[in-house]
Amino acid sequence: MALSVKGITKQIRSRKIVDQVSFEVKKGEVFGLLGPNGAGKTTIIRMIVSLMKRTSGEIFINGKSLDKDFKGALNEIGAIVENPEFYPYMTGYQNLVHYKRMSRKPVSEERLWEVAKLVKLEDALKQKVKTYSLGMRQRLGVAQAILHQPSLLILDEPTNGLDPQGIREFRGYLRELAGSGVSVLVSSHLLSEMELMCDRYAIIEKGKLIHIETMAETTTVKQDDRRDILFATDDSESAKQTVEKQLHFPVSIVDDTRILVSAAYKDAAVINATLVGSGCNVYEIHFEKKTLEDRFLELTNHTTGEENQ
Numbered sequence: 001m002a003l004s005v006k007g008i009t010k011q012i013r014s015r016k017i018v019d020q021v022s023f024e025v026k027k028g029e030v031f032g033l034l035g036p037n038g039a040g041k042t043t044i045i046r047m048i049v050s051l052m053k054r055t056s057g058e059i060f061i062n063g064k065s066l067d068k069d070f071k072g073a074l075n076e077i078g079a080i081v082e083n084p085e086f087y088p089y090m091t092g093y094q095n096l097v098h099y100k101r102m103s104r105k106p107v108s109e110e111r112l113w114e115v116a117k118l119v120k121l122e123d124a125l126k127q128k129v130k131t132y133s134l135g136m137r138q139r140l141g142v143a144q145a146i147l148h149q150p151s152l153l154i155l156d157e158p159t160n161g162l163d164p165q166g167i168r169e170f171r172g173y174l175r176e177l178a179g180s181g182v183s184v185l186v187s188s189h190l191l192s193e194m195e196l197m198c199d200r201y202a203i204i205e206k207g208k209l210i211h212i213e214t215m216a217e218t219t220t221v222k223q224d225d226r227r228d229i230l231f232a233t234d235d236s237e238s239a240k241q242t243v244e245k246q247l248h249f250p251v252s253i254v255d256d257t258r259i260l261v262s263a264a265y266k267d268a269a270v271i272n273a274t275l276v277g278s279g280c281n282v283y284e285i286h287f288e289k290k291t292l293e294d295r296f297l298e299l300t301n302h303t304t305g306e307e308n309q
C-alpha cells in the first residue's frame, strides 16, 4: 500500500474535526478525498504530511510508520498543500535545480529532465517562471514535489483557479504519473472534476469517512437503476399512449418525437419491444449516465458544493 491511514482523529478543544478516519491508497492509484467545504479534507492531508499532529491513529506511507520512522515515511511523500512558491526571476530549470539541491534524497540531472518531461515542461524549462501560466506553475509544482521519487503524491484542491483546458491537461498527466507507478491522493469539492480524475474515492462529511468506492462502481448503470429514459420515435403522442396503456410507466413528452419514460434500466428493452410491436418506430434510446454527483447526493443528502466554484 502506498498509504494506510488507520483511525486518525483530530480533536480541537471539545470538537472532533476529523473522527476515526481510515482508508488506503494502492500503488499507481489516483484516490480522491471528496466532501463539502469544511468537511475535514485539508486537516486529514495536513496530518498525513505532518504539518499537524494527530490526536490519535496511525499513518503508514509505503509501509513506513510516521511515528516510528518519521524521516523514512516523509521521504516517500511529495506534496503540494499550499500554493507552491517559486523564484519568479529564475527559469523553471533553475528553480528545479534549487529544489534538487535541497532535496532530502540525492537527485540526478537525468531525473530532473525525466520529471520535466513527465509534466510536459521540458521545452519551457529555460523560460523564467514569471512568464509561466497558472497551469505551467502547477506543473512545475508537481515536478518539484516528485523530484525525489516519492511513492505518494498529495495534492490539496489542485485545480483551484485552472481553466477547463488547464484542468483537462492536469488530468492527463496525473494519469500518466499514476501509470508510472506513483500513487496520487487528491482532495477536492468539485465532483465533476474528481469523477474524471480518480480511480477510487472516499467521501468525508463532518470529519467522518462515510463511504469508499471505485469510480467505475459509481458510474456504471445497474439493472435496477431507475431514471428517465429517452425514446425518439415518429410521434411522441402515440408513443406516450402506448407506453402508458400497455406498461403503466409515467411518460412525459419532450417534443414532437421524443418522450421520457420513468423506468428502470432493465425495462428499456420491454418498452422498446412494446413500442415497435405497436407500430412506433424507435430511432434512439438514451439512458442518462449516472454521475458522481448523483451518487454523492444519494449518500449525503447534501448540496454538492459545486456552486462554490
Ligand SMILES: Nc1ncnc2c1ncn2[C@@H]1O[C@H](COP(=O)(O)OP(=O)(O)OP(=O)(O)O)[C@@H](O)[C@H]1O
Pocket (backbone or CB within 6 Å): 012, 017, 035, 036, 037, 038, 039, 040, 041, 042, 043, 044, 189
Ligand atoms: N486550527 C483549527 N482550529 C479550529 N478549527 C479548525 C482548525 N482547522 C480547521 N478547523 C475546522 O475544521 C473543519 C474542517 O476544516 P478543513 O479545512 O479540514 O476542511 P476541508 O474539507 O478541507 O474544507 P475546504 O474544502 O473548505 O478546504 C472546519 O470546520 C474548520 O473550521
